Amino acid sequence: MQFTSERRLDDGVLEREFTLGEIPGILWTPASASASAPAPLILICPPPLGLSKMYPRLAGRARYYAAEYGFASATIELPGSGDRPRWAAAEQARADLRRVMEAGEPVGDEIVDALVLPLVEKAVPEWRATLDALLSLPEIGGPVGYEGGVISIGARLAVVEPRISAAVLFAGSFVPRTIFEEARQVTIPLQVLLQWDDEGNDRQAALDLFDAFGSKEKTLHANLGGHTGVPQFELDAGARFFARHLT
Amino acid sequence: MQFTSERRLDDGVLEREFTLGEIPGILWTPASASASAPAPLILICPPPLGLSKMYPRLAGRARYYAAEYGFASATIELPGSGDRPRWAAAEQARADLRRVMEAGEPVGDEIVDALVLPLVEKAVPEWRATLDALLSLPEIGGPVGYEGGVISIGARLAVVEPRISAAVLFAGSFVPRTIFEEARQVTIPLQVLLQWDDEGNDRQAALDLFDAFGSKEKTLHANLGGHTGVPQFELDAGARFFARHLT
Numbered sequence: 001m002q003f004t005s006e007r008r009l010d011d012g013v014l015e016r017e018f019t020l021g022e023i024p025g026i027l028w029t030p031a032s033a034s035a036s037a038p039a040p041l042i043l044i045c046p047p048p049l050g051l052s053k054m055y056p057r058l059a060g061r062a063r064y065y066a067a068e069y070g071f072a073s074a075t076i077e078l079p080g081s082g083d084r085p086r087w088a089a090a091e092q093a094r095a096d097l098r099r100v101m102e103a104g105e106p107v108g109d110e111i112v113d114a115l116v117l118p119l120v121e122k123a124v125p126e127w128r129a130t131l132d133a134l135l136s137l138p139e140i141g142g143p144v145g146y147e148g149g150v151i152s153i154g155a156r157l158a159v160v161e162p163r164i165s166a167a168v169l170f171a172g173s174f175v176p177r178t179i180f181e182e183a184r185q186v187t188i189p190l191q192v193l194l195q196w197d198d199e200g201n202d203r204q205a206a207l208d209l210f211d212a213f214g215s216k217e218k219t220l221h222a223n224l225g226g227h228t229g230v231p232q233f234e235l236d237a238g239a240r241f242f243a244r245h246l247t
Numbered sequence: 248m249q250f251t252s253e254r255r256l257d258d259g260v261l262e263r264e265f266t267l268g269e270i271p272g273i274l275w276t277p278a279s280a281s282a283s284a285p286a287p288l289i290l291i292c293p294p295p296l297g298l299s300k301m302y303p304r305l306a307g308r309a310r311y312y313a314a315e316y317g318f319a320s321a322t323i324e325l326p327g328s329g330d331r332p333r334w335a336a337a338e339q340a341r342a343d344l345r346r347v348m349e350a351g352e353p354v355g356d357e358i359v360d361a362l363v364l365p366l367v368e369k370a371v372p373e374w375r376a377t378l379d380a381l382l383s384l385p386e387i388g389g390p391v392g393y394e395g396g397v398i399s400i401g402a403r404l405a406v407v408e409p410r411i412s413a414a415v416l417f418a419g420s421f422v423p424r425t426i427f428e429e430a431r432q433v434t435i436p437l438q439v440l441l442q443w444d445d446e447g448n449d450r451q452a453a454l455d456l457f458d459a460f461g462s463k464e465k466t467l468h469a470n471l472g473g474h475t476g477v478p479q480f481e482l483d484a485g486a487r488f489f490a491r492h493l494t
Contacts, residue, residue, distance in 0.1 A: 196458070196467075207454070210469070211443070217478070220443075222457070222467035231464070233491060237484065244480060 001133035013066045015059070020133055022084070023126055024051065025076035028059070029139055030066035038141030039072040040246040041134060043127060043164070045148025046075055048119065050082035061235060069239050071246070072140050076130050078150070079122040089114060101200075112174040116152045120179065124156050131163060145242040151192075151209070152179040158186045166190070166245035168238040171206035172198055172227055180212055189217040191241045193234060198227045248380035260313045262306070267380055269331070270373055271298065272323035275306070276386055277313035285388030286319040287493040288381060290374060290411070292395025293322055295366065297329035308482060316486050318493070319387050323377050325397070326369040336361060359421040363399050367426065370400050375408055382410070392489040398439075398456070399426040405433045413437070413492035415485040418453035419445055419474055427459055436464040438488045440481060445474045 005017040012031030017024065033039035042065055046054045062073035080086050093114035100107055134140050147168035148154050154169045159182050171194045190213055194206050210220045219241075223231050252264040259278030264271065280286035289312055293301045309320035327333050340361035347354055381387050394415035395401050401416045406429050418441045437460055441453050457467045466488075470478050 216471065218471050219478075220467065220469035222469070224463065224465050231466075233487075236487070240480075240483070240487075 001130075001136075009063065011063055011067050013063050015062075020076070020126075020130055023076050023130065024082070024084075025074060025130060026051065026055075026058070026062075027072065027074045027134065028062035028066055029072045030070050032070055033072055033139040035138035038139055039066075039070055040142070040242070041140050041144045042071050042073045042242060043131065043144060043146045043148075044073050044075040045123075045127070045146065045150060045153055046078065046081075047149035048078045048081045051075065051077045052082060064235055065239055065242075068236070069243055069247075071145075071239075071242065072134075074130065074134055076126060079119060079126065087118070090118060107174060109177060113176045113178075116150075116174055116176050117178070119150065120152050120156050123150075123153050124160065127153070127157055128161055131161065135163070143246045145246050147238060151175060155179050155183045155186060155213075158188050158190075164188060166242060168193065168241060170230070171195075171209060172201050175205070175209055180209060183209060183212045184214045186213050186215050188215060189241075189245050190215045190219070191238060192218065192220050193230055194220060194222040195227055195229055196222050196224050197229075200227055248377075248383075256310065258310055258314050260310050262309075267323070267373075267377055270323050270377065271329070271331075272321060272377060273298065273302075273305070273309075274319065274321045274381065275309035275313055276319040277317050279317055280319055280386040282385035285386055286313075286317055287389070287489070288387050288391045289318050289320045289489060290378065290391065290393045290395070291320050291322040292370075292374070292393065292397060292400055293325065293328075294396035295325045295328045298322065298324045299329060311482055312486055312489075315483070316490055316494075318392075318486075318489065319381075321377065321381055323373060326366060326373065334365070336365060354421060356424060360423045360425075363397075363421055363423050364425070366397065367399050367403050370397075371403050371407065374400070374404055378408065378410060390493045392493050394485060398422060402426050402430045402433060402460075405435050405437075411435060413489060415440065415488060417477070418456060419448050422452070422456055427456060430456060430459045431461045433460050433462050435462060436488070436492050437462045437466070438485060439465065439467050440477060441467060441469040442474055442476055443469050443471050444476075447474055 001018050001020045003016045003018050007015055014029045016027045058075050065071040065073050080090050096111045143165040144163050145166045146164045149170045151169045158167050166189045168191045171192050192210050248265050248267045250263045250265050254262050261276045263274045305322050312318040312320050327337050343358045390412040391410050392413045393411045396417045398416045401414050405414050413436045415438045418439050439457050
C-alpha cells in the first residue's frame with residue numbers, strides 16, 4: 001500500500017489517497033487515531049460509478065464517522081469503475097441490461113449473473129487484500145465494519161471474511177441466485193437499507209433477500225423514496241449500529 | 248387531573264401517578280423540566296395488558312427518554328384494561344378471537360372490528376383529554392410525540408390530533424379495514440416497528456399497512472424475532488426519531 005497524497009481536513013480528519021497495486025483508494029482517519037488508540041475501521045464500498053464521482057458522498061460519510069464516533073473509513077475503486085480497465089463481458093452485460101430495461105422486459109438471471117458475479121469475484125479478493133494492508137497500519141485497529149452499495153459484494157464478503165464483524169447493506173441492486181443462497185450463510189449482525197419506491201429494484205425480492213440472511217441480528221430499515229433517496233438520518237443510524245458492534 | 252402520588256427517582260426523574268376522571272395514568276418528567284424550560288412530551292400508549300403489569304417496561308422507557316433526551320413521558324390505562332371496567336362486547340370479541348385462533352381458523356373482519364374499533368373509539372378521546380391536561384402543566388411543552396402498541400389507536404390519533412407531531416408505531420395487532428383506510432390520511436412522520444417472525448401478526452398485512460400510511464417521511468424498522476422480541480436498541484432509535492422531530 002502506497003500513500004500518494006495526504007491532507008488534514010478542517011475537522012482534523014487525515015485524508016490519504018493510496019494505491020494497492022493497481023487499485024486506488026482513500027483512507028480517512030480521525031485525529032484521535034494512534035498506535036496506542038487505534039480506530040475501528042469501516043470499509044465503505046462505493047457503488048460502481050467511480051470514486052471521483054462518489055467522492056463528496058463517501059468523504060461526507062467518512063468525516064461523520066470520524067468526528068462523531070472516532071471510526072476510520074476506507075474506500076477503493078471497484079474493478080471496472082473510474083479509470084480502472086473495463087472487461088468485455090461486463091460491457092456486454094451492461095448493454096444487455098440497458099436493452100431489456102428500455103424494452104420493458106424482465107431482467108433475466110443470465111444478465112444478472114453476467115453483470116454481478118464477475119464483479120463479486122474480482123472485488124472480494126481486492127477488499128480482503130485492502131483489509132490486510134489497512135490492518136497493518138498501527139493507527140487502525142479491528143474490529144471492522146463494512147457498508148456498501150453492491151449488496152452481492154457485501155454478502156460474499158460477510159461469508160468469507162471473518163474480520164468483518166457487522167455490515168450495513170443497501171438492498172438496491174440485482175442479486176444472482178447463487179448470492180441469494182450464500183446470504184443464508186451470513187451470520188454477522190446486519191442492518192439492511194431498502195428504498196420502498198426504488199424504481200430499479202423489486203421490493204419483494206429485496207424483502208426475500210432480507211429474509212434469507214442467516215444472521216440472528218438483522219434489521220431492515222425501509223424508507224420512502226427512490227433509489228437515491230436514502231434519508232440523511234440513516235447515516236447516523238448506521239453509525240450507531242456500528243458503534244454497538246465495533247466498540 | 249389529580250396527582251395521587253409523587254416520588255423522585257434516583258436519576259432525578261419525577262414520577263407522578265394521576266387520575267383524569269376515572270382514568271389512571273403516570274407522568275414522568277426530567278429533573279430539568281420547568282416553566283422556563285418545558286419538556287417535549289411523549290405519549291406512551293401501553294398494550295391493553297394493564298399498567299401495573301406493564302409498569303417496568305413503561306417506566307424504563309420514560310426514564311431513558313428523560314435521562315438521555317430530556318423528554319417528559321405519560322401513559323394512561325386503556326379502557327377495559329387493569330382495574331377499569333370491561334364491556335360485554337369486548338369480552339365477547341376476545342372469547343371469539345381465542346376460539347378461532349385455538350381452532351386454527353382465520354380471524355375474520357367481524358372479530359377484528361369488534362375487538363379493536365370500540366377500543367379506538369373510547370381510547371382516542373381519552374388520550375386527547377389527557378393531552379389537554381398535560382399541556383396545561385407549565386413544565387410540559389409541545390411538541391408531542393406518540394408511541395404505542397395498539398397501532399389502530401395510534402393511526403386514529405395521528406389523523407385527528409394535530410398536536411401530535413411524530414409517532415413510533417408497533418405493527419403488531421389486528422387492524423380493522425376502516426383503520427387501514429384512515430392510515431392513508433396520516434401525514435406526520437412515522438417510525439413503524441415490525442417483528443419479522445411475529446407469530447400473531449401477518450407479515451404481509453403489516454407491510455401493506457406500512458405502505459398505506461400517507462406520511463411522506465415513514466421508516467420501517469423490521470427486526471428478527473417474535474412479538475415480544477423488539478431489540479433494546481430500538482428504544483434509542485425511537486428516541487432519536489423523536490429528537491429529530493420534537494426538538
